[in-house]
Amino acid sequence: MKIAVLSGKGGTGKTTVATNLAYSLHRDGKKIQLLDTDAEEPNSHIFFDVNYTSEESVNILIPKINRNVCTHCGKCAQACEFSAISVSPKHIMVFEYLCHGCGVCSMVCPVNAISEEPKEIGKVRLGRTKEGISFGEGVLNVGEPSPVRVIRQLKKHIDQNAEVVVLDSPPGTSCPVVETLQDVDFAVLVTEPTPFGLHDLKLSVKAISDLNIPMGVVLNRYDGSYVKVEKYLKEENIPLMMKIPYDVDIARSYSNGKLFSEVKSEYVAKFNHLFQKIEAMSKC
Amino acid sequence: MKIMLATNEPSLESQVADRFARAPYFVIYDTSTEKFESVENAVDMAHGMGPKAVQIAIDNGAEVLISALPGGNAMEALKSAGISAYDGRGFKVSEAVEKFKNGELKKA
Incomplete structure (x- = not known):
């Protein structure tokens, strides 16, 4: 099962969701691979202690x-x-x-x-986190215009034995995102309850619909004040799968480069619950 | 000698466009016959329009380009092809050609 975590807008919490999802599923005993396809600014590794075992050039x-x-x-x-x-x-x-x-x-x-x-034009790095999660990331060389080939080469290292592969996508809806979405089974869209989040969510929904991939939404920094995202999802019949509250503890763990599901362990179960919903939906 | 101008309309009365490679038209003016042809510019790429527009100049045998300031890639291609570029901003096509003939246009 390959799950891409993406969003139209930058800074909504793609990496937060991808890393915590991978960690929580690993904690549940599943064989997990996390691939950071955001080759222009790969930063999933910051949340882990990665022991890199190989590096190859992308030419x-x-x-x-x-x-x-x-x-x-x-x-x-x-x-x-x-x-x-x-x-x-x-x-x-x-x-x-x-x-x-x-x-x-x-x-x-x-x-x-x-x-x-x-x-x-870039590199692919592979390794394993301290916890034992198989990890890979693409790194585009500075000044190169397109990360698509880097992402394509990284995805060749998808572990066929992994039960779940989580792909931390770049933001937006252009070629690097489309490359990330090739052959994935489910798209998790992360958004925030703001007019900006909603605007860019609509772009992502359009892109994923065109690619015919089942999708669901995680609403991050949720505080109940801006309801138009939920209204839109209801109208479009897109499932809202999880709400992550606007919470100072979560913000603090993020700022310190820590996985919040490690600090607030109740989230391990919540992310596993998210995965169960994904599994159920991807079979439809 | 042939001069290519980046223009808003396919006519001698048109203003020189304020962009080179993404101008709507190119007018190719022949100083020996005082006639011109025009090429509609299909702007269809996010990158590479500069070299593409220079290729139009090369393929039409232009020795001189009059336009707004070309970008970096376009300048390299122009240089390699031996085409001189002049700044024609603010002029009509007919005015720009006259000014070029009188040596009154600035090199881009």
């Missing part, structure tokens, strides 16, 4: 032009979907940061002037 293949062979026919520039090659009668140049590494340029070149060479 994309970028075109290398043999200028002695190139006839400046321009076929590569025409074929490139991302305008990563510019060809003029005298010169040819590659924009590495625009290149997505698809390789079509080398395929269409009629004189074999284009070879491909690897360029590192």
